Amino acid sequence: DAGITQSPRHKVTETGTPVTLRCHQTENHRYMYWYRQDPGHGLRLIHYSYGVKDTDKGEVSDGYSVSRSKTEDFLLTLESATSSQTSVYFCATSYEGTGVYEQYFGPGTRLTVT
Amino acid sequence: QKEVEQNSGPLSVPEGAIASLNCTYSDRGSQSFFWYRQYSGKSPELIMFIYSNGDKEDGRFTAQLNKASQYVSLLIRDSQPSDSATYLCAVNEEGGGADGLTFGKGTHLIIQP
Numbered sequence: 001d002a003g004i005t006q007s008p009r010h011k012v013t014e015t016g017t018p019v020t021l022r023c024h025q026t027e028n029h030r031y032m033y034w035y036r037q038d039p040g041h042g043l044r045l046i047h048y049s050y051g052v053k054d055t056d057k058g059e060v061s062d063g064y065s066v067s068r069s070k071t072e073d074f075l076l077t078l079e080s081a082t083s084s085q086t087s088v089y090f091c092a093t094s095y096e097g098t099g100v101y102e103q104y105f106g107p108g109t110r111l112t113v114t
Numbered sequence: 115q116k117e118v119e120q121n122s123g124p125l126s127v128p129e130g131a132i133a134s135l136n137c138t139y140s141d142r143g144s145q146s147f148f149w150y151r152q153y154s155g156k157s158p159e160l161i162m163f164i165y166s167n168g169d170k171e172d173g174r175f176t177a178q179l180n181k182a183s184q185y186v187s188l189l190i191r192d193s194q195p196s197d198s199a200t201y202l203c204a205v206n207e208e209g210g211g212a213d214g215l216t217f218g219k220g221t222h223l224i225i226q227p
Contacts, residue, residue, distance in 0.1 A: 031212040043158070043202065045214035058214050090157055094212060100146040100165055101212045105157040 004106035012112045019078040023091030031094045032074040036087040081113045116141040120218035133190040137203030150202040
């Protein structure tokens with residue numbers, strides 16, 4: 001357990017509304033990630049961060065933006081939610097200590113867009 | 115596009131037997147390989163990682179890597195009902211280091227009491 005929390009844990013929102021998910025970690029890990037998990041697709045990388053204000057796009061970044069203003073917080077924003085963004089969102093962190101950058105996951109946020 | 119393939123299962127194994135989970139990957143340059151366990155409704159939990167050819171053992175778990183065949187496996191000895199879960203194989207890309215992982219879709223394992 002890397003001391004990762006996510007908020008909210010569950011959210012129902014309407015199509016077209018903005019949504020922000022928060023990931024908070026207490027381990028001082030440099031690297032942070034957002035994934036989504038959908039039946040039939042597995043876990044897919046949305047965005048990741050190498051450090052404060054240093055982010056990059058993943059495999060499925062369209063419709064999502066991120067921000068990292070502090071080491072401990074990584075925010076994922078859906079500017080205008082669509083039904084295709086209904087999913088379970090996981091945050092993960094990693095560090096360079098072992099050299100393989102293994103990732104540790106937060107508890108997840110279940111998002112439903114109606 | 116990098117791909118990681120796993121048999122979705124379910125794989126049914128009697129209690130006390132050895133469960134064998136397999137994974138193949140497409141990117142020959144992949145450096146490190148990870149096995150995660152995910153219980154229904156929960157987040158993935160890291161079991162172990164491997165980056166050198168051969169076997170790596172951790173308790174009842176053994177990871178096996180064959181880079182020439184682009185094949186990774188996880189053996190679970192003395193399987194217990196609590197091992198029933200979905201097992202995810204993940205790889206990172208050549209030189210990727212801290213870049214995100216590519217995951218397989220997972221194998222659903224059922225340990226029969």
